[in-house]
Structures are given as structure tokens and as C-alpha cells.
Amino acid sequence: MSTVNRREFLEMAGAGLLIVATAPLSDAQRGGGSGSLETRLHIGEDGFITVLSGKVEEGQGALTELAMAAAEELRVPLARVRMVMGDTDQTPNDGSTAGSGTTPRTAPLVRRAAATARDLLLAAAGRQFGADAGRLEVRDGAVQHAGKKYGYADLARSPELAAAYKEALPANTVVTPAKDWQRLGKPQVRLDIRELVTGAHRFPSDIVRPGMLYGRVLRAPSYGATLDSVDLSAAQKMSGVTAVRDGGFVGCAAPTTFAARKALATVSATAKWKTAEQPSSDELFGYLKQHAKLQERPQAQDRGSVQKGLAEARTRLKASYQVPYVQHAPMEPRAAVAEWQNGRLTVWTGTSNPASVRQQLAETFGIAQDRVRVLVPHFGGGFGGKHTGEAATEAARFAKEAGRPVSVQWTRVEEFTWAYFRPAALIEIEAGLDAGNAISAWDFTNYNSGAAALDTPYRIANTRARFVASDSPLRQSSYRVLAATANNFAREAFTDELAEAADKDPLEFRLAHLDNERMRNVLNAAAQRFGWVERRKKRRPGIGVGLACGTEKNSVVATCCEVEVNRTSGALRLLEVVQAFECGAILNPANLRSQVEGCIMMGVGPALREEILFKDGKLTNARFATYQVPQFHDLPKLDVILLDRKDLESAGAGETPIIAITPAIANAVFDATGKRVHSMPIRASRG
Amino acid sequence: MATIRLSVNGKTRSVDTEPERPLLEVLREDLGLTGTKYGCGEGQCGSCTVLLDGKPAVSCVTTVRAAEGRKIVTIEGLAEGGTLHPVQQAFLDEGAVQCGYCTPGMVLQTVALLQNHPKPTDAQIVDGLNGNLCRCADYQRIMAAVRRAAAATGKKG
Ligand code: FES
Numbered sequence: 149m150s151t152v153n154r155r156e157f158l159e160m161a162g163a164g165l166l167i168v169a170t171a172p173l174s175d176a177q178r179g180g181g182s183g184s185l186e187t188r189l190h191i192g193e194d195g196f197i198t199v200l201s202g203k204v205e206e207g208q209g210a211l212t213e214l215a216m217a218a219a220e221e222l223r224v225p226l227a228r229v230r231m232v233m234g235d236t237d238q239t240p241n242d243g244s245t246a247g248s249g250t251t252p253r254t255a256p257l258v259r260r261a262a263a264t265a266r267d268l269l270l271a272a273a274g275r276q277f278g279a280d281a282g283r284l285e286v287r288d289g290a291v292q293h294a295g296k297k298y299g300y301a302d303l304a305r306s307p308e309l310a311a312a313y314k315e316a317l318p319a320n321t322v323v324t325p326a327k328d329w330q331r332l333g334k335p336q337v338r339l340d341i342r343e344l345v346t347g348a349h350r351f352p353s354d355i356v357r358p359g360m361l362y363g364r365v366l367r368a369p370s371y372g373a374t375l376d377s378v379d380l381s382a383a384q385k386m387s388g389v390t391a392v393r394d395g396g397f398v399g400c401a402a403p404t405t406f407a408a409r410k411a412l413a414t415v416s417a418t419a420k421w422k423t424a425e426q427p428s429s430d431e432l433f434g435y436l437k438q439h440a441k442l443q444e445r446p447q448a449q450d451r452g453s454v455q456k457g458l459a460e461a462r463t464r465l466k467a468s469y470q471v472p473y474v475q476h477a478p479m480e481p482r483a484a485v486a487e488w489q490n491g492r493l494t495v496w497t498g499t500s501n502p503a504s505v506r507q508q509l510a511e512t513f514g515i516a517q518d519r520v521r522v523l524v525p526h527f528g529g530g531f532g533g534k535h536t537g538e539a540a541t542e543a544a545r546f547a548k549e550a551g552r553p554v555s556v557q558w559t560r561v562e563e564f565t566w567a568y569f570r571p572a573a574l575i576e577i578e579a580g581l582d583a584g585n586a587i588s589a590w591d592f593t594n595y596n597s598g599a600a601a602l603d604t605p606y607r608i609a610n611t612r613a614r615f616v617a618s619d620s621p622l623r624q625s626s627y628r629v630l631a632a633t634a635n636n637f638a639r640e641a642f643t644d645e646l647a648e649a650a651d652k653d654p655l656e657f658r659l660a661h662l663d664n665e666r667m668r669n670v671l672n673a674a675a676q677r678f679g680w681v682e683r684r685k686k687r688r689p690g691i692g693v694g695l696a697c698g699t700e701k702n703s704v705v706a707t708c709c710e711v712e713v714n715r716t717s718g719a720l721r722l723l724e725v726v727q728a729f730e731c732g733a734i735l736n737p738a739n740l741r742s743q744v745e746g747c748i749m750m751g752v753g754p755a756l757r758e759e760i761l762f763k764d765g766k767l768t769n770a771r772f773a774t775y776q777v778p779q780f781h782d783l784p785k786l787d788v789i790l791l792d793r794k795d796l797e798s799a800g801a802g803e804t805p806i807i808a809i810t811p812a813i814a815n816a817v818f819d820a821t822g823k824r825v826h827s828m829p830i831r832a833s834r835g
Numbered sequence: 836m837a838t839i840r841l842s843v844n845g846k847t848r849s850v851d852t853e854p855e856r857p858l859l860e861v862l863r864e865d866l867g868l869t870g871t872k873y874g875c876g877e878g879q880c881g882s883c884t885v886l887l888d889g890k891p892a893v894s895c896v897t898t899v900r901a902a903e904g905r906k907i908v909t910i911e912g913l914a915e916g917g918t919l920h921p922v923q924q925a926f927l928d929e930g931a932v933q934c935g936y937c938t939p940g941m942v943l944q945t946v947a948l949l950q951n952h953p954k955p956t957d958a959q960i961v962d963g964l965n966g967n968l969c970r971c972a973d974y975q976r977i978m979a980a981v982r983r984a985a986a987a988t989g990k991k992g
């Protein structure tokens with residue numbers, strides 16, 4: 149934080165004491181902080197504590213979790229903590245809000261800063277009371293001793309402390325162990341919920357600035373098309389309209405969205421495009437294989453010799469799996485408001501990565517980064533799909549040209565078409581069983597989609613797990629837990645095929661290959677609650693049960709489910725899901741439950757229906773009517789078991805709970821129909 | 836352009852506008868009622884749900900002309916004074932919110948559902964809310980909130 153910004157910050161937060169933290173180097177390297185001294189916590193003279201974090205809230209519960217973390221260490225009621233998040237002028241750069249990183253990396257930084265403040269309070273109170281600080285205790289934000297009270301407000305007003313305490317946090321600050329938590333670990337409804345149920349909260353698309361215009365951007369008719377010529381003159385004659393062309397960027401801003409749309413229609417009518425040939429979804433998997441970058445060194449995890457293992461196997465099996473592109477489709481499409489003032493650019497937008505959007509804006513407009521401020525109000529969903537700042541750049545271009553603030557909100561069709569996709573995957577597996585029916589060789593190759601959860605968690609002597617990049621026909625990037633869903637689907641579906649070849653129950657077969665105690669625990673927990681052993685024995689026509697498990701981001705998950713397949717139509721219904729999840733010491737059980745349930749239900753989409761279709765460079769299902777995301781009708785009987793491990797570090801939980809539902813359904817469909825599933829979305833063939 | 840008189844949350848508001856504009860955009864851009872959300876613009880997601888004469892309507896495909904002379908209730912019009920509507924209270928108590936972008940539409944759809952079915956079965960809840968998408972897929976929590984709201988309003992009435 150520069151001195152200027154620090155002054156602005158103090159104007160906002162009021163007088164008081166700033167706690168400055170250094171991100172440990174390892175965190176900085178992992179994108180968890182810049183490694184420099186950064187302001188983390190402000191103790192106000194009003195006794196309120198303001199916590200600062202560059203993380204953003206997009207529905208995953210980070211705001212409440214970080215406030216709880218601070219309140220825990222400060223020993224104050226939650227109502228005494230204020231959060232400032234995702235504002236590049238005010239908050240430290242905590243890296244992108246991604247990869248389940250807030251819980252394992254940012255929450256500890258906040259706790260350490262808060263524990264330091266608590267230690268300061270104890271020391272100051274000790275001096276004040278002439279007592280040994282070690283014997284004092286902070287309760288409800290204050291130290292009480294011999295009828296006297298010394299609280300955070302007193303600490304903030306103490307001038308010698310403010311002068312003495314400017315430097316980095318002491319490294320030896322002790323945070324409260326999980327077993328002693330008073331606030332963390334208890335269910336807490338999110339702190340900002342009142343604004344959300346009343347509609348008072350301003351999402352990025354709701355931000356209004358004085359004199360603001362609404363912008364609409366001209367989009368290419370197909371991927372790869374380039375603009376030859378366009379005529380803006382009709383739009384320019386329309387009252388209140390700013391029509392812009394800046395290289396490939398063309399658009400209209402107007403006092404209403406309606407007027408902007410009308411103006412853009414006149415522009416669009418004159419646009420001439422040069423189109424380029426594009427692959428279609430029909431040929432996708434062949435295309436990915438053909439364009440595999442085999443010459444590049446693949447990311448691989450090997451043990452033993454897979455060739456030898458396969459050669460010596462008693463039984464060999466092989467299969468390939470297909471996972472199409474899917475779209476995040478957050479309910480709030482990309483949106484931004486931009487405003488220029490005296491060469492300074494301020495942008496409100498929904499992005500998981502405010503620091504990188506700031507950098508992108510600075511580069512685009514050729515200004516220094518400290519001339520750009522990016523603010524991220526709590527936004528309407530991301531799921532890994534909003535790491536970029538397209539709408540921010542577009543709004544800023546318009547605003548520069550119009551000399552007024554401009555709001556850009558993408559339409560649903562734009563969001564489907566021009567946001568990025570979860571990578572499609574082609575996965576090939578070959579495995580061998582030895583004479584004892586144990587898996588002795590495992591050869592796994594993911595083409596195109598990524599290396600997350602690539603390695604098998606099972607005990608296998610000879611393995612090769614590879615990720616081979618390819619040429620993606622569509623723009624692809626991160627999505628909730630990256631490639632772990634695809635890799636886990638293929639691995640867990642194929643593991644059932646191996647169990648069948650070994651003539652073993654799928655649960656028993658997995659447990660026989662699992663050393664990971666945490667995975668064994670979730671598997672057993674889910675199987676027990678579901679009644680796996682008894683339900684496997686019951687045979688009912690058209691009904692099947694399946695299970696799957698997985699691990700990623702230092703958390704473990706297991707899912708059992710029951711499906712019904714209609715013999716005549718092939719229609720598939722998910723009837724029941726039991727999922728057990730464990731991510732170490734639970735910080736907020738209420739939020740965790742909602743994240744796990746949400747992951748399962750979001751995962752049901754690509755499992756049953758979601759699939760991006762494209763032809764001649766155009767999406768053919770870029771709307772909710774044709775790209776059907778999960779709805780209320782899809783909700784099965786849903787039972788979530790949360791295992792709390794107070795002895796383990798807390799891991800993030802917004803991603804991993806999505807990875808086991810698809811293979812569990814695939815395995816249940818096999819159980820019902822006798823036919824193996826090799827692609828997503830899962831289609832049961834007719835009886 | 837025309838002058839259109841709208842009854843919004845119990846107040847008469849008059850707007851000079853093209854009458855074919857979507858009600859959603861007039862609420863948000865002319866009247867500053869940004870609680871009503873855009874999710875698709877095609878009547879397929881329910882984010883923009885408002886009550887028109889007590890019935891749920893997707894405001895993105897309702898023209899402002901068609902809304903003239905009808906009683907419009909948006910999410911901003913539900914709470915009275917500082918007191919939340921029982922449905923809002925139930926969503927809050929149940930924590931039935933992740934990103935919250937679908938919440939205004941869900942809440943209003945629930946208000947309408949409970950008017951028709953004060954004691955809805957689970958199947959009636961599912962049918963009643965099926966047109967409202969939640970991409971955070973928090974359906975289990977929302978179901979619980981609707982049940983809670985039904986129980987709360989049932990007690991009062
Ligand atoms: S925005 Fe109106 S139904 Fe989606």
C-alpha cells in the first residue's frame with residue numbers, strides 16, 4: 149500500500165492502528181501474496197476491527213470465513229469485524245481467488261495478524277495495569293483486571309504503540325489451535341446475507357455512477373472471424389450515442405441499454421467479416437488426439453515400469469473416455485463499470501483476480517498500475533470462470549471515448565459464446581490385474597484438459613499418468629477444480645470395470661487398493677450411511693447404485709448414489725446421493741455444507757446434460773433453453789456427511805466436492821443397465 | 836417515446852420511455868431498482884422475476900407498456916420498514932444464499948407459490964420454482980428455506 153493510499157484508507161476506516169503483515173515467501177511464490185509489507189488489519193479508535201484482503205467474495209463464503217478467523221483470534225464478537233475485500237487501492241494482493249486457496253493460505257495470514265493484535269492488546273493492558281501480560285486474558289474485545297478495563301479502542305488511541313508498531317508481524321505469534329476455537333468451527337450464516345435477500349446489495353452489474361451510459365459491443369458472427377469494414381455513421385447520428393471503433397473493438401454506448409442495442413444494430417448491419425474455417429463438436433475428440441502435442445514433454449507421474457507391469461498382467465483392460473466442453477454460466481454474466489477521472493481509471497467488476505485485471509488495464513491503456521483502481525463488489529458467481537477482465541477493458545474503452553462512466557454487462561448469449569470453457573478431455577486408460585486380482589499396472593493419458601488429480605490414489609506398483617496438451621478449438625481455461633472432474637470420472641468409472649473383471653465389489657476393491665486413511669474414512673462413511681452392502685444385493689429393475697471417491701487440494705470425497713433408468717426411453721433420473729467430505733478442521737460448517745451440496749448439484753449438470761455444441765465457428769446451444777443447467781427438478785434426496793478433523797490443517801472446499809458425483813452416476817448406470825459409460829454427459833442406452 | 840405510469844411497490848412512478856423497452860431495464864436503469872436481475876433476457880432463468888398483480892412474471896420479456904396500470908412488486912418492495920418479509924426471513928435464517936444473484940427472483944417466486952399453496956408439498960415447491968435457476972446450485976438450501984417460510988406463514992395465518 150503506498151502512502152497516498154494509506155492516507156485514503158485511514159480516511160475510510162477512521163483513526164487507529166494498522167497491523168502490517170508480510171506474506172511468508174512460500175505463500176508469495178504460490179500467488180498467496182506479494183511478499184512485501186502489506187496492511188492486513190486496522191484497529192479503529194471506535195473499537196471496530198477492519199480486516200483487509202485482496203480475496204474476493206463470489207458466493208463461496210470467503211468474507212464470512214475471514215471475518216470469523218479474525219474474530220476468533222481477536223476474541224471479539226463477529227459484529228465488531230468489518231471486511232474490506234478486492235480493492236486494489238486498499239487491500240493487499242492475496243493472489244487470485246482460486247484453487248481453494250483462501251482457506252489454507254489467506255485465513256492463516258488473517259489469523260496471524262489478528263493474533264498479533266491480541267498480543268499487543270495484552271501487552272499494553274499489562275503495562276497499563278502493572279500486571280504480567282501472560283496472566284491476562286482478552287474477552288469480548290477487552291482485558292479486565294481489578295475492576296478496570298482495557299480494550300481495542302484504548303489500544304488504538306495509544307500513541308506510543310502506534311509509533312512503535314509499524315513493522316512486520318513477529319514470526320512467533322501463536323494462533324489458537326482448532327480444539328480451542330470459540331467462533332471458528334461453529335455454523336455461521338454469511339454476514340452479508342441481509343443485503344442479498346433484500347436486493348440492496350450492488351453487484352457489479354448494479355453499480356450506477358452519475359451520467360453513466362450503457363455499452364454494447366459488436367461481436368464476431370463466428371470464432372476466428374475478423375472485421376473487414378464497418379460503418380458507424382448511422383449510430384453516430386443517434387442522440388446520446390457514442391459509437392467507438394478501436395481496431396477490432398467496435399461498440400455503442402447510450403443512456404439506456406435499449407438505445408445502445410438499437411445503435412449497435414445499425415452498426416452490425418454494415419459490418420463485413422472475413423470468416424475462417426473452424427472445427428466442430430462432432431469431430432472434437434479426433435481433433436484433440438490429432439493435435440496432441442506429443443513432442444512437448446508431457447506432465448507425468450510415474451512409478452515402477454508400466455510396460456513391464458502390463459506385460460506381466462494376468463488380465464488387461466482398456467477404455468477411452470470423452471468429456472466435452474462445458475460453460476460456467478454464472479447467473480451474473482460478466483459486467484463492469486468504468487470511470488476515468490484526471491487520467492485515473494476506476495473499474496468495478498466481477499473478477500477473481502483484481503490485481504491481474506488492474507495490470508491488464510494498465511497495459512491496455514498505457515498507464516502506470518497505480519493510476520488504475522479495480523474494485524470487486526461481491527459478484528454473482530464465478531466457479532473459476534471469471535479470472536479475466538474482458539468487460540472491464542470494454543467498459544474502460546467506452547468510458548474513455550464517451551468521457552463518462554460506462555457500464556457493460558454481457559448478455560447470456562455473449563457469456564456462453566465469448567467467456568472461456570472448461571477444457572474438453574479425451575482420456576485413455578489401460579490397466580492390468582495380477583494373479584491376485586490386484587491392479588498391477590495403470591497407464592493413464594489425459595489429452596487437452598489438464599493435470600489436476602492426474603495421479604491415481606490407489607496403491608499400484610507400475611503407473612504412468614500423463615497429461616498431453618493439445619490444440620483446443622475453443623478458448624479454454626479454469627473451471628471449479630480444473631481437470632480433476634474429468635480425470636476422476638475416467639479413473640473411477642474404469643476402476644469399476646477393473647473391479648468387475650476382478651469379480652470384486654466396487655467398495656471392497658477400492659479399499660483393497662487404498663492406503664490413504666482419509667479416503668478410506670470418507671468411503672466408509674458414505675457407504676455406511678447409504679447402506680451400500682445391502683443395497684448392492686437388492687436387484688430392482690431399472691434401478692442401479694454406484695460409488696466413487698477422489699482426492700484433490702488436500703481434501704477427500706466419496707459419493708454413493710442411486711439412479712433410475714427408464715427401460716423404454718433410456719431417461720435417467722438421479723434418485724439419491726450420499727456424499728462424505730473431509731477437508732481438515734472445518735472453519736464454517738454451515739457454509740461448508742452449502743458448498744458441498746452446491747458442488748454436487750452443479751456437478752449433476754455436466755454429468756447428465758451439459759455439453760457445448762459448435763459448428764462452423766458458432767455455438768449451437770448458447771442459451772439456457774438448449775444448454776440445460778441443473779434445475780430444482782434435478783434435486784435428488786441429498787445427504788451430506790461432513791467429517792471434521794480438528795487435528796488437520798483446514799483445506800478449501802469449494803471445488804473437490806464436485807469430482808465424485810459423475811463417476812458415481814456412471815457406475816450406477818452400469819449397475820442398472822449392464823452397459824458401461826464412457827462419456828459425459830452420461831446417456832443411458834435403452835433397456 | 837411515451838409517458839408511462841407505473842405502480843411500483845405501492846408508489847406511482849412516471850417514466851418517459853420507449854414503450855417497447857423491457858420492464859426489467861426500466862426498473863433497473865430508469866427507476867434505480869437494481870434488485871431485479873438480468874440473467875438471460877429470454878424468460879429462461881427467472882432472475883428477473885417480479886410480481887405483476889400478485890403473479891410472478893419475467894420482467895425481461897415483459898414490455899413496460901404491458902406493465903402499465905398493473906401493480907408491480909419488486910424485491911425492494913417486500914420488506915416493510917425494517918422488517919423482512921417472512922420469505923426473506925426464511926432465506927436468511929436458512930442461509931439459503933451463495934452468490935445471491937438468483938435470490939431476489941427465488942424469493943418473489945416463493946411469495947407467489949405460497950399464495951397459491953400455503954402448505955406446499957415438496958413436489959409443489961419443485962414445480963413452482965423449477966423455472967428459477969441457481970447456478971450455485973444451492974437448491975437443497977432453497978428448498979429448506981421455502982419449507983421454513985411455509986411453516987412460518989402457516990403459523991401466522
Ligand atoms: S433474465 Fe428474465 S428470465 Fe432470465
Ligand code: FES
Pocket residue numbers: 207479528529932933934935936937938968969970971972973
Ligand atoms: S446463489 Fe448464486 S445463483 Fe443462486
